[in-house]
Amino acid sequence: MELEDINTIAVLGAGNMGHGIAEVAAMAGYDVHMRDIKEEFVQDGYEQIEWSLGKLAENDQLTEEEADAALERVTPLVDMEEAVGDADFIIEAVPEKMEIKKDVYGEVEEHAPDHAVFATNTSSLSITDLAEVTDRSEQFCGMHFFNPPVRMQLVEVISGAESAEETLELTEELAADFGKTPVRVHKDAPGFIVNRILVPLMNEASWLVSEGETTIAEVDSTTKYDMGLPMGSFELGDQVGNDVSYHVLEYMHEVLGDAYEPAPLLEEKVENEELGKKTGKGFYDYEDGDGADIPTDETSEFVKERLLAAMANEVAKLVGNDVAPPESIDEAVQLGAGFPDGPVKQVDDYGLETLLETLEEAYEETGHERYAPADYLAERADEGGFYETDEDDGVDFDSIRLEYPGEYVGHIVLDRPHRMNTISGDLLDELSEAVDLLEEDEEVRAILVTGEGEKAFSAGADVQSMAGSGADPIEAQELSRKGQETFGKLEAADVPVVAGIDGYCLGGGMELATCVDMRVASERSEFGQPELDLGLIPGWGGTQRLKHIVGEGRAKEIILTAERYDAEAMEAYGFVNEVVDNDELEDRALELATDLAGGPPIAQKFTKRAFLAGRDDTDAGLEYEASAFGHLMATDDLMEGITAFMGDGEPEFEGK
Numbered sequence: 001m002e003l004e005d006i007n008t009i010a011v012l013g014a015g016n017m018g019h020g021i022a023e024v025a026a027m028a029g030y031d032v033h034m035r036d037i038k039e040e041f042v043q044d045g046y047e048q049i050e051w052s053l054g055k056l057a058e059n060d061q062l063t064e065e066e067a068d069a070a071l072e073r074v075t076p077l078v079d080m081e082e083a084v085g086d087a088d089f090i091i092e093a094v095p096e097k098m099e100i101k102k103d104v105y106g107e108v109e110e111h112a113p114d115h116a117v118f119a120t121n122t123s124s125l126s127i128t129d130l131a132e133v134t135d136r137s138e139q140f141c142g143m144h145f146f147n148p149p150v151r152m153q154l155v156e157v158i159s160g161a162e163s164a165e166e167t168l169e170l171t172e173e174l175a176a177d178f179g180k181t182p183v184r185v186h187k188d189a190p191g192f193i194v195n196r197i198l199v200p201l202m203n204e205a206s207w208l209v210s211e212g213e214t215t216i217a218e219v220d221s222t223t224k225y226d227m228g229l230p231m232g233s234f235e236l237g238d239q240v241g242n243d244v245s246y247h248v249l250e251y252m253h254e255v256l257g258d259a260y261e262p263a264p265l266l267e268e269k270v271e272n273e274e275l276g277k278k279t280g281k282g283f284y285d286y287e288d289g290d291g292a293d294i295p296t297d298e299t300s301e302f303v304k305e306r307l308l309a310a311m312a313n314e315v316a317k318l319v320g321n322d323v324a325p326p327e328s329i330d331e332a333v334q335l336g337a338g339f340p341d342g343p344v345k346q347v348d349d350y351g352l353e354t355l356l357e358t359l360e361e362a363y364e365e366t367g368h369e370r371y372a373p374a375d376y377l378a379e380r381a382d383e384g385g386f387y388e389t390d391e392d393d394g395v396d397f398d399s400i401r402l403e404y405p406g407e408y409v410g411h412i413v414l415d416r417p418h419r420m421n422t423i424s425g426d427l428l429d430e431l432s433e434a435v436d437l438l439e440e441d442e443e444v445r446a447i448l449v450t451g452e453g454e455k456a457f458s459a460g461a462d463v464q465s466m467a468g469s470g471a472d473p474i475e476a477q478e479l480s481r482k483g484q485e486t487f488g489k490l491e492a493a494d495v496p497v498v499a500g501i502d503g504y505c506l507g508g509g510m511e512l513a514t515c516v517d518m519r520v521a522s523e524r525s526e527f528g529q530p531e532l533d534l535g536l537i538p539g540w541g542g543t544q545r546l547k548h549i550v551g552e553g554r555a556k557e558i559i560l561t562a563e564r565y566d567a568e569a570m571e572a573y574g575f576v577n578e579v580v581d582n583d584e585l586e587d588r589a590l591e592l593a594t595d596l597a598g599g600p601p602i603a604q605k606f607t608k609r610a611f612l613a614g615r616d617d618t619d620a621g622l623e624y625e626a627s628a629f630g631h632l633m634a635t636d637d638l639m640e641g642i643t644a645f646m647g648d649g650e651p652e653f654e655g656k
């Protein structure tokens with residue numbers, strides 16, 4: 001079956017995941033049969049979809065008409081035959097109990113057409129075991145959505161022992177058609193990718209506290225503010241539900257052995273029914289206490305090393321057993337768990353040899369199986385990391401992308417869409433290197449800077465990682481200088497620089513945009529310097545550079561009020577050169593950069609330098625201008641420009 005042959009999708013289960021998946025499928029234009037065992041369950045799911053579509057429309061992520069049309073496409077049903085009788089693709093999202101799922105498949109098999117593909121949305125059960133209940137194990141695979149499906153980008157597409165390649169490819173295409181990012185899990189291993197990394201990580205944290213090696217505060221301070229994960233490890237456990245992590249671990253323990261024995265602390269939480277947010281209490285108290293109140297200054301290198309070592313070991317088992325390659329693991333965990341950097345990159349950066357030693361020492365000390373290093377870990381430690389290092393290709397960016405869309409334009413894309421393209425120290429390093437590369441490249445005569453995705457050009461400095469390191473005033477001062485200097489490179493670049501701004505352009509993101517020569521923004525963009533609201537000041541040049549664009553009065557207004565401004569207001573303030581329709585932003589920004597790239601390189605360089613030279617001293621600027629004017633007289637570009645003018649043609653400047 002091809003993707004075009006899929007018209008009707010049956011979603012079995014109208015609970016949290018089921019109705020979310022049904023909504024995503026309906027938004028992508030499919031007819032959806034959403035089925036549950038009781039009328040009230042399907043109605044409840046249907047109302048949730050209606051509410052969620054309404055919210056999306058309210059936030060301009062859909063038009064009212066699109067929301068209405070999506071809802072129209074969902075048919076709530078109780079009868080199984082009606083639900084699956086003419087379905088081309090069936091996504092099962094019933095409770096995570098093998099017996100329930102098996103019963104459902106028995107019934108589905110009776111009524112589903114022969115061509116229909118079955119996909120199970122499970123986070124913990126074996127795809128192979130489930131497939132065996134059906135008569136079509138080749139037409140069966142896992143399709144693991146993350147909660148809530150409408151917002152989460154990742155879908156793990158999991159191969160059972162007998163899933164046909166065609167089934168897996170079709171499921172990936174369908175996930176992509178839903179607007180999601182599919183990541184292939186090549187083997188049916190417990191936890192697949194994301195849970196296989198997260199759950200043992202939470203378990204290691206619990207073991208360390210159980211054994212009196214550290215405290216919950218230290219672990220969460222380290223995970224959130226040193227490792228830069230979106231939440232503390234225990235905070236995450238409370239969010240996921242301690243019973244959920246515990247059951248996943250029990251399953252891993254049963255299938256994979258003692259390395260996955262649940263920690264006593266976790267067991268205790270489950271016994272006491274302190275399951276996390278949903279029961280009001282878990283590792284933190286959400287009813288009578290302050291919830292997850294995590295200190296920024298209790299980070300511990302010991303904890304970091306143990307957690308990274310645990311993560312490195314899981315990565316080794318996944319990669320070594322061909323469950324998934326490093327790139328897929330990083331992509332899945334970034335999209336599914338919001339990690340700023342993928343786990344493989346994190347452990348590679350820390351040093352596999354060190355982490356291997358950490359495991360070996362801990363294994364010797366405690367004898368616990370969870371510290372037994374995987375063979376593949378030792379192998380990769382010898383090679384210097386999980387990622388193959390390509391020696392010919394010296395440039396390897398993670399937080400940005402460098403593209404060459406043609407016609408002398410070098411395009412820098414801020415590429416952390418899962419974190420609103422926030423700017424970390426690593427991103428600054430990469431940006432600095434990218435500007436150097438583009439400046440050295442004779443084939444680049446203009447630079448375009450944009451942010452990946454539709455939400456943000458950049459929401460500014462990564463506040464979370466800043467809170468971790470910012471406790472140290474010297475480090476914070478260095479970070480400020482680094483940002484000032486990096487953005488300053490764009491300002492001082494010899495070639496024109498354009499920013500294409502779509503979405504939030506806040507804080508450090510706006511300071512970056514301040515350093516380009518021209519700014520094109522989509523209508524939906526929002527600007528601001530919110531630093532004062534955080535008790536900070538703009539530290540990447542904002543107090544000095546913004547005034548040169550909008551004047552001191554407006555600059556003070558923007559910074560002191562910390563308000564957000566829409567694109568039109570920023571155009572009126574002179575910050576944005578041009579506001580365009582949302583859909584046109586990308587093309588228009590590239591068009592402008594391409595136009596500028598066709599200009600006379602030497603005259604452009606001198607113009608930019610003259611502006612900078614005269615910024616604080618007009619006489620110096622005038623002197624520079626006169627001298628540049630003189631130099632230009634002797635260039636081929638001048639002759640080319642004048643000849644083209646006289647002949648009514650288009651000049652072709654060569655920068656000579």
Ligand SMILES: C/C=C/C(=O)SCCNC(=O)CCNC(=O)[C@H](O)C(C)(C)COP(=O)(O)OP(=O)(O)OC[C@H]1O[C@@H](n2cnc3c(N)ncnc32)[C@H](O)[C@@H]1OP(=O)(O)O
Pocket residue numbers: 230338418419420422459460461462463464483504506507508509530531534537538539540
């Ligand atoms: C020297 C330079 C200094 C600076 O630049 S200081 C930073 C200045 N920037 C800010 O203060 C902006 C902070 N962010 C916001 O106000 C909001 O966010 C937005 C208006 C950008 C978006 O709001 P919404 O659409 O409601 O989304 P959401 O749930 O708030 O954010 C989505 C995820 O993005 C993370 N995030 C957003 N901005 C930052 C940031 N600047 N640093 C770190 N994370 C950020 C959030 O926490 C959350 O994450 P999760 O989904 O894991 O909850």
